[in-house]
Amino acid sequence: MAFLKLGRAALGVGLDIGSGYVKVAVVDHAKGGPVLTKAAMASLAPDAIVEGEVMDPTLVAQGVRALFQSAGIKHKKVVAAVGGRDVIIKKIQMDRMKEADAREVIGWEAEQHVPFDMESVTLDFQILDPEEESSQMWVLLVAAKRELVENRVALIQEANLEPVAIDVDAFALHNAFEVNYPEAMSGMSGFLNIGHDTTNVNILESGIPVLSRDVAFGTRRLREDLQRERGLSADVGKAVLEGRESSPNVETFMAERAAELALGVERAAAFLQAGAASAGISKMYICGGGARVPGLAQALGEKLRIPTEVANPFQRVEVAPGAVEFESLEEVAPMMMLPLGLALRRAA
Ligand SMILES: Nc1ncnc2c1ncn2[C@@H]1O[C@H](COP(=O)(O)OP(=O)(O)OP(=O)(O)O)[C@@H](O)[C@H]1O
Ligand SMILES: [Mg+2]
Structure with missing residues (x-):
């Protein structure tokens, strides 16, 4: 699931804009299994982001640009994410139907479960039990305030990058976690x-x-x-x-x-x-x-x-020689779970 969909690219660049550190992971998908080719991070000014809210977008965009420069990442297409209290993830039950039909009615369903004004919200969902035949189905619903997604896109563009997908923090973490800890x-x-x-x-x-x-x-x-x-x-x-x-x-x-x-x-x-x-x-x-x-x-x-x-995001993900410039991979690995999860997502 993602709020902006993407195609199949050989490289996945995951950008995690955290309140303490901006982190980036580059994954090469052209080699069979995913291979980490770069991981880097840079600290942000203390009040640039507070409790998930971007206080100073220009400062954050500068930080992102500086990180890409110092890490020598030329690739512009990135996958980023949103999270926090303006994103709601809920497992709901609704009448069983095909995905295309569900897409038509998901707004109505969401209205009962999401405390946001539907006019200002971006929705996505996934049918959790598509193989079942019962009359009801379980659906994982995700709703984000549209402004949050738009602001994230604008911030990334200000950093001279092109957001190809905006994911949800929890899903990206889940993704990385699933690959490493089946x-x-x-x-x-x-x-x-x-x-x-x-x-x-x-x-x-x-x-x-x-x-x-x-x-x-x-x-x-x-x-x-x-x-x-x-x-x-x-x-x-x-x-x-x-x-x-x-x-x-x-x-x-x-x-x-x-x-x-x-x-x-x-x-x-x-x-x-x-x-x-x-x-x-x-x-x-x-x-x-x-x-x-x-x-x-x-x-x-x-x-x-x-x-x-x-948890180690590289438990089952190969790390190319020279991918990490820190003293040890182990030192920064726990911070790379989310950006790795984003970099693993090259397709919708
Ligand atoms: N080797 C390290 N280098 C940098 N920070 C470290 C290290 N070890 C522990 N830390 C701690 O980890 C914090 C950053 O963690 P992390 O990158 O997960 O946060 P964040 O994603 O920026 O924040 P949030 O998710 O809350 O917005 C630092 O503020 C620091 O206190
Ligand atoms: Mg974080």
Whole structure:
């Protein structure tokens, strides 16, 4: 699913405009399996994007342009995404019909499920059980405020790039996750993307997203708390979060914050408990910059009483020599899950 459709190109360029870092992944599709040929990221000015909202599009566009330049990416066609509170993903039930017919009536159906004005919304959907013959079918509905999509397109154009598709964060993450962790596509599993401002909580049942929520938790606040509570400078706080420096009793700090995040995850997942009480989440996969924060993933697993694993977007994706200019691929891998998911999507 995507709000702007694309064709079959040999190269997929995924652009993830995060509130802390802009990230890009380039995937070559011409070689049988996907091969990562480039991954790069650059930090954004602190207030350019706040809680998912672009405050200064020109500054962000400059950041994107600078990243493409420094990484030597000449390709202009990119796949990007939108997310946050102006995007709604919902599993709904409706009368069984062909996809083309469903496309005609999806607006009417959506009206009952989406709290936005239908005039200002872009819709897409996917029939989840096309093989079934029951009179009703399950449909994954996605609605985004049109303005959000339009603004994202304008921002990318301002960066001298051409958006060939605008996807949804949760789907791109899911896509990357599915390719790398096929074993997580049965039973119930969860994956979290802990970013700079936001944590995306996703729960899958038999590989189908049954829950997709954002929790206001991210490394920006961790750093601010380290500054305020521990008197660390912004730079030292950042170094602690990136595992380059240590601070006394930092484990206690992480355990407290993990408890907070665990509560957010539990609240987000609460309504599932009633519907799917039989199946618990067997594993929580974690990506995003927050997955790199020493002790956080583990403390979170302890609070949730679910095993956690830091997810690697290159578990089953080949990485070409020289694709990454960082010290180690492992260091940046968790942050590349979303851009990789976008780069993997070269076709509608
Ligand atoms: N090696 C690293 N390099 C850069 N940032 C790191 C590193 N390790 C951990 N981090 C943390 O990860 C954060 C960025 O994570 P990420 O790229 O997932 O966020 P984002 O996508 O920009 O934010 P959001 O998704 O909330 O908009 C940084 O702010 C930093 O605190
Ligand atoms: Mg992010």
